[in-house]
Amino acid sequence: MGKLKSLADLKKIQQESRQRTELRAGSDSNEGLVQVRVAMATCGMAAGARAIMDFFSDELEKRGIGAVVSQTGCMSYCYAEPTIEVQLPGNEPVVYGFVDLKRADEIIEKYIKNGELVEGIIPVNYETID
Amino acid sequence: MHLLVCGATTCRTSESDLIAENLRREIEEKGLQSEVQVIMTGCFGFCEKGPVVRVMPDNTYYARVKPEDAPVIVAEHVIKGKRVQRLLHTEMAAQSAATEPKQTGFRRKQIRIALRNCGSINPENIDEYIARDGYAALGKCLTEMSPAQVVEQIKLSGLRGRGGGGFPTGLKWEIAARNKADQKYVVCNADEGDPGAFMDRSVLEGDPHSVLEAMAICGYAIGASKGLIYIRAEYPLAIQRLKTAISQAREYGLLGQEILGSSFMFDIEMRYGAGAFVCGEETALIHSMEGERGEPTNKPPFPAESGFLGKPTNVNNVETLASIPVIINKGAAWFASIGTEKSKGTKVFALAGKINNVGLIEVPMGTTLREVIFEIGGGIKNGKKFKAVQTGGPSGGCLTEKHLDIAIDFDNLIAAGSMMGSGGMIVMDEDDCMVSVAKYFLEFTVEESCGKCSPCRIGNKRLHELLEHITKGNGTMADLDRLRNMSLVIKDTSLCGLGQSSPNPVLSTLANFMDEYVAHVTDKKCPSGQCRDLMRYSVIPDKCVGCTACARACPVNAISGERKEVHFIDQDKCIKCNACFEKCKFAAVLIN
Numbered sequence: 001m002g003k004l005k006s007l008a009d010l011k012k013i014q015q016e017s018r019q020r021t022e023l024r025a026g027s028d029s030n031e032g033l034v035q036v037r038v039a040m041a042t043c044g045m046a047a048g049a050r051a052i053m054d055f056f057s058d059e060l061e062k063r064g065i066g067a068v069v070s071q072t073g074c075m076s077y078c079y080a081e082p083t084i085e086v087q088l089p090g091n092e093p094v095v096y097g098f099v100d101l102k103r104a105d106e107i108i109e110k111y112i113k114n115g116e117l118v119e120g121i122i123p124v125n126y127e128t129i130d
Numbered sequence: 131m132h133l134l135v136c137g138a139t140t141c142r143t144s145e146s147d148l149i150a151e152n153l154r155r156e157i158e159e160k161g162l163q164s165e166v167q168v169i170m171t172g173c174f175g176f177c178e179k180g181p182v183v184r185v186m187p188d189n190t191y192y193a194r195v196k197p198e199d200a201p202v203i204v205a206e207h208v209i210k211g212k213r214v215q216r217l218l219h220t221e222m223a224a225q226s227a228a229t230e231p232k233q234t235g236f237r238r239k240q241i242r243i244a245l246r247n248c249g250s251i252n253p254e255n256i257d258e259y260i261a262r263d264g265y266a267a268l269g270k271c272l273t274e275m276s277p278a279q280v281v282e283q284i285k286l287s288g289l290r291g292r293g294g295g296g297f298p299t300g301l302k303w304e305i306a307a308r309n310k311a312d313q314k315y316v317v318c319n320a321d322e323g324d325p326g327a328f329m330d331r332s333v334l335e336g337d338p339h340s341v342l343e344a345m346a347i348c349g350y351a352i353g354a355s356k357g358l359i360y361i362r363a364e365y366p367l368a369i370q371r372l373k374t375a376i377s378q379a380r381e382y383g384l385l386g387q388e389i390l391g392s393s394f395m396f397d398i399e400m401r402y403g404a405g406a407f408v409c410g411e412e413t414a415l416i417h418s419m420e421g422e423r424g425e426p427t428n429k430p431p432f433p434a435e436s437g438f439l440g441k442p443t444n445v446n447n448v449e450t451l452a453s454i455p456v457i458i459n460k461g462a463a464w465f466a467s468i469g470t471e472k473s474k475g476t477k478v479f480a481l482a483g484k485i486n487n488v489g490l491i492e493v494p495m496g497t498t499l500r501e502v503i504f505e506i507g508g509g510i511k512n513g514k515k516f517k518a519v520q521t522g523g524p525s526g527g528c529l530t531e532k533h534l535d536i537a538i539d540f541d542n543l544i545a546a547g548s549m550m551g552s553g554g555m556i557v558m559d560e561d562d563c564m565v566s567v568a569k570y571f572l573e574f575t576v577e578e579s580c581g582k583c584s585p586c587r588i589g590n591k592r593l594h595e596l597l598e599h600i601t602k603g604n605g606t607m608a609d610l611d612r613l614r615n616m617s618l619v620i621k622d623t624s625l626c627g628l629g630q631s632s633p634n635p636v637l638s639t640l641a642n643f644m645d646e647y648v649a650h651v652t653d654k655k656c657p658s659g660q661c662r663d664l665m666r667y668s669v670i671p672d673k674c675v676g677c678t679a680c681a682r683a684c685p686v687n688a689i690s691g692e693r694k695e696v697h698f699i700d701q702d703k704c705i706k707c708n709a710c711f712e713k714c715k716f717a718a719v720l721i722n
Contacts, residue, residue, distance in 0.1 A: 002381075002383075003381075003382060003383030003386075004382050004383050004384065004390055005383070005390070005391045006390055006391040007269040007272075007273050007390055007391075009390070010260065010265055010266070010269050010390060013257060013260050013382075014260050014261055014263070014264075014266070016257075017257040017258065017260055017261035018261045020257075020261075021258075021261060037249075037250070037252075039249055041331070041332055041335040041336060041367065042331065042335065042365075042367050042368075043328070045367070070252045070255075071252055071253075071254070072248075072249050072250060072251060072252055072253065072336065073247075073248040073249050073251075073253050073332060073335050073336015073337060074248050074249055074332040074335060074336050074490065075248070075249030076245065076248065076249060076332070076489045076490035076491065077172070077487070077489050078488045078489040078490070079486070079487050079488040079489055080172060080489075083249075085249070085250070097172050116167055117132050117134070117167060117169045117186075118169065119137075119169060119170050119171075120171075120172070121134065121169060121171035121172060122171065122172035122173070123134070123136075123171055123172065123173070123174045123184065125173065125174060125238060125239070125240060125506070126238055126239075126240030126241065126242050126491075126492065127238045127240065127241050127242070128241070128242045128246055129241070129242070129243060129246055129456060129460065
């Protein structure tokens with residue numbers, strides 16, 4: 001996409017981008033992709049988020065799970081770094097804190113494969129604007 | 131089905147781990163372990179109603195649960211599907227339908243406006259920002275609003291500068307818009323320097339486009355075509371993400387010429403700071419950008435009149451800017467409906483120190499300190515007693531137990547002897563010595579004083595020396611008067627905000643913890659046991675078995691004694707290194 005020439009162009013990008021995320025999340029069906037977002041601000045990285053992100057991208061591929069692993073900013077739970085957010089198709093996202101390689105493995109095996117929650121969940125404790 | 135039990139520190143102290151254990155046992159007894167799982171989670175943010183158990187997927191919250199409630203939850207809710215009315219979270223209980231908390235009028239303490247996208251979008255992908263209404267506010271301004279209307283909206287919203295001063299943003303824009311010039315500038319102040327504060331870094335790293343969009347909106351409103359981001363070089367990731375964001379916005383034509391087909395042009399450049407605290411002051415910041423020394427100058431002239439290169443310049447802080455697109459999208463009235471009479475919207479705080487949930491929070495203005503510290507923050511670490519909280523960093527003051535129910539806003543904090551500052555909140559517990567805390571902040575200001583005016587350069591140095599004197603046990607009551615007088619003079623006579631506020635930690639600790647100062651100067655004792663020079667190590671004869679471990683650990687040979695005999699510490703030689711205390715297996719070393 002080149003330069004946006006009008007508000008309509010901006011709205012088009014907005015819609016396309018929203019559709020892409022919805023499709024990815026499989027909001028209407030359970031056939032979307034698993035989405036893993038890793039908090040990668042300075043603090044998260046200092047706590048080892050990079051290794052966790054690499055682990056998820058490598059292992060999800062190796063274990064044959066269709067997933068999108070992406071970076072995001074600070075989730076604000078400094079006490080629980082590294083933190084990640086996992087969204088299974090058709091589900092609300094779940095945030096996990098204190099993610100080390102062992103817990104990452106557990107998240108893949110139990111939560112991502114079977115939908116069983118594992119320890120380390122950080123409940124949503126804020127409201128966000130629509 | 132999942133039973134989520136809060137496993138954060140506060141709930142654990144009310145036996146939440148036992149609740150989880152009992153729930154697990156009940157479920158196993160009923161043979162339901164393949165269908166129901168019990169999971170310990172992090173903090174739900176309702177610590178005062180803890181321990182909390184949440185049942186999923188029907189989303190029921192149980193509050194103040196006791197370990198003996200486990201059988202009834204399993205028997206009624208899990209097996210029969212009936213909610214246990216007695217334990218329902220009060221605000222939930224009023225609603226019969228088990229729906230999302232949002233729809234039950236059940237309010238959470240935190241609302242995210244400035245942090246709305248942090249941690250949920252990829253900051254290096256402009257499409258994800260656009261998907262969440264990104265650049266829609268800029269589009270709205272360019273197509274539907276005149277510059278004067280944009281300024282009017284910001285004025286009506288009641289937004290005040292989040293960098294510390296709390297100056298009304300709309301008024302600032304109005305003045306800059308009114309001044310005519312061939313070139314004006316919009317500056318983003320990203321020189322976040324308070325110790326323990328990292329709100330701006332998080333916004334820049336997590337949602338850089340929101341700042342760029344707001345700068346463009348400001349440019350449109352005041353008639354500026356150039357934006358500058360002044361950021362400290364020690365924020366490399368924020369710099370990298372801003373650069374990526376700027377180039378993506380240029381590619382889409384959201385920065386540059388003829389933005390979104392309009393005649394408006396605006397572009398942004400970066401300027402790096404070397405990390406001097408004083409450069410957060412707007413005149414010093416502007417001088418630093420011009421290549422001059424980062425020193426403040428007298429106001430007036432205000433930057434809105436004569437700023438960068440002598441042109442009208444509007445300087446706003448990162449968090450202020452991050453709130454702008456939301457105000458334009460949702461309207462000034464919506465923003466003004468949140469907060470207190472004179473402070474609107476939300477404020478991001480960085481919780482640090484002796485608090486369980488160290489992290490970033492965003493709360494509506496008017497939230498009390500108690501709610502922030504004991505509910506959202508999860509209370510004090512290790513069950514210790516709360517002593518004070520420092521707001522406003524080195525320019526602020528400490529607030530104590532008696533201030534906990536103050537509704538946080540710009541004016542209330544100033545009235546209480548502290549200030550909002552940029553949003554650092556450092557929590558102290560009973561083990562912290564307030565004289566040392568004041569000394570620590572003074573150390574910072576002495577280091578960061580630019581040296582231009584003598585009250586700040588010399589005065590703060592003298593203040594620090596006096597505090598040093600007191601913590602070493604050499605202070606007198608007259609020194610306390612001297613501390614107060616000097617503090618007041620520095621406040622009154624310093625050139626810029628740094629010196630005008632640097633004695634605040636001293637004044638507020640003097641006001642709230644005079645007894646600790648007196649203990650240091652008259653009894654030569656540090657009540658919290660933090661000031662090494664006032665500590666005295668001795669051996670308790672009854673407990674000492676004469677194992678010689680302490681004598682061998684002592685680096686200065688201050689401990690003498692024969693094997694199997696009581697040892698003795700020579701006070702003249704002792705350097706209070708604590709080695710003997712740590713080494714002794716018999717708790718025979720006494721510190722007082």
